[in-house]
Amino acid sequence: MPVTIILGAQWGDEAKGKIADLLSGDAAVVARFNGGDNAGHTVINSYGEFKLRLLPNGFASPETRCVIGPGVAINLQTLADEIAMLGERGLPIRERLWVSPRCHVVMPYHPLLEAIYEDAKGAAKTGTTRRGMGPVYADKVSYNGIRLADLMDRNVLAEKLRVQLAVKNSILEAFGTPALDLHVVLDEIQDKFNQIREVVREPFGMLQDTLMASKQVVLEGAQAALLDTDWGTYPYSTASTTLAGGITAGLGIAPRWIERVIGVSKAYQTRVGSGPFPTELTGGPGEVMLKRGQEYGTVTGRPRRCGWLDLDLLRFTAQLNGFTELALTKLDVLDSLEELQIGVGYRHPELGEAVVHYWQGDARWLERCEPVYEAKSGWLQSTAEARRFDELPASAQAYIRRVEAFVGTPISMVSVGPERSEILPVPVL
Ligand code: GDP
Numbered sequence: 001m002p003v004t005i006i007l008g009a010q011w012g013d014e015a016k017g018k019i020a021d022l023l024s025g026d027a028a029v030v031a032r033f034n035g036g037d038n039a040g041h042t043v044i045n046s047y048g049e050f051k052l053r054l055l056p057n058g059f060a061s062p063e064t065r066c067v068i069g070p071g072v073a074i075n076l077q078t079l080a081d082e083i084a085m086l087g088e089r090g091l092p093i094r095e096r097l098w099v100s101p102r103c104h105v106v107m108p109y110h111p112l113l114e115a116i117y118e119d120a121k122g123a124a125k126t127g128t129t130r131r132g133m134g135p136v137y138a139d140k141v142s143y144n145g146i147r148l149a150d151l152m153d154r155n156v157l158a159e160k161l162r163v164q165l166a167v168k169n170s171i172l173e174a175f176g177t178p179a180l181d182l183h184v185v186l187d188e189i190q191d192k193f194n195q196i197r198e199v200v201r202e203p204f205g206m207l208q209d210t211l212m213a214s215k216q217v218v219l220e221g222a223q224a225a226l227l228d229t230d231w232g233t234y235p236y237s238t239a240s241t242t243l244a245g246g247i248t249a250g251l252g253i254a255p256r257w258i259e260r261v262i263g264v265s266k267a268y269q270t271r272v273g274s275g276p277f278p279t280e281l282t283g284g285p286g287e288v289m290l291k292r293g294q295e296y297g298t299v300t301g302r303p304r305r306c307g308w309l310d311l312d313l314l315r316f317t318a319q320l321n322g323f324t325e326l327a328l329t330k331l332d333v334l335d336s337l338e339e340l341q342i343g344v345g346y347r348h349p350e351l352g353e354a355v356v357h358y359w360q361g362d363a364r365w366l367e368r369c370e371p372v373y374e375a376k377s378g379w380l381q382s383t384a385e386a387r388r389f390d391e392l393p394a395s396a397q398a399y400i401r402r403v404e405a406f407v408g409t410p411i412s413m414v415s416v417g418p419e420r421s422e423i424l425p426v427p428v429l
């Protein structure tokens, strides 16, 4: 079965981009199936450093086809900019890029509506990336979306925009945001669409042929399980499904093709934006993680909140997605810490001494939970040079094996630096 899925196992930014880059060398197709340009995936390979928000990996291998499935929301400007950027860096992608005409398009009113909601919520805001994701997916499921296919015919687009602006402008104006002009928006959208028109073609048939020929397909998830619309810390979550099961709706690939489901987790925990985070640290080791890990959002530049690795969450996301393996990243960030803690469950004030789990409650419930920790010794030496598991300090090996045992999923690789080469295979126990 030729499909490998790479998924975020925490709250995002686990280094999915790096793992996808590593695995995409041999792939016939690399595809995105969810999210939009709220994602920011860093890749450092022989061509340099890339921070991609919409395009999947695979761009660095000239024979690989890159696909964006219907589950992805398209910001036309971001797509045009990324295609142009790769071209300028000697990696032309237009002829091997397939963007489904079923993709919904982020319209100029989506980020504006999102800002109105976020501002109205005040302290309870989600802390979104403000790329219009909530409103674009809300329009999709309430039959008010505009898809790439609609952009092919000016009359169709004009009529859809007329209806949407009639509703959206009244909301914008009610909250003090100037209304959008139909003709200005129409021209702007058509202009941007013309820059990417040739890559809009349905990949379904090509994907099915690739699967039937048993060629390798790599799927690059965006966001992460704890941001999933249904299973994440709603409403501190994102707007699309982030789970392995999302590939059928988001791309048109049936579950029976899946061979590997790789959950990517940092060796500690981060989140950007609001919402519960039981093992969060303010200061001390959290500061070390922020600085050494360079934990600043790829899209917004916001500092990421940092904390101890939460194994109750990781076991949950492994069960939810059926991870066949884990990639543990950024181990090197913990190098200077003398003692480490790992979260192994929670206590809730109303449930006494019982150790409880994430899935038992909602975000408000989780806010009140106190983590139960297990202490582990640090290793106080650099791991960045290690290229084999047995070159890692004994306490680092013990940390990795503990994670594996608790989660019940083998760790197949460990990453000790941002470069492609800074990754080591972990022998099966
Ligand atoms: P993604 O959204 O899951 O693809 O992850 P991001 O690209 O948003 O964030 C991961 C960050 O960690 C990037 O800046 C990477 O260059 C960096 N990174 C990846 N792996 C490692 C690692 O093993 N060690 C360190 N120190 N940095 C890493």
Ligand code: IMO
Pocket (backbone or CB within 6 Å): 008, 011, 012, 013, 014, 038, 039, 040, 041, 126, 127, 128, 129, 130, 131, 132, 133, 134, 221, 222, 223, 224, 227, 236, 237, 238, 239, 272, 273, 274, 298
């Ligand atoms: P990658 O793919 C980390 C977070 C936002 C916010 C919440 C909702 O790089 O891992 P949204 O803009 O999606 O409506 O914001 O989700 N978020 C991410 N956090 N990594 C991401 O993507 C994220 N995409 C969205 O910070 O808390």
Ligand code: MG
Pocket (backbone or CB within 6 Å): 012, 013, 014, 039, 040, 041, 042, 298
């Ligand atoms: Mg990211």
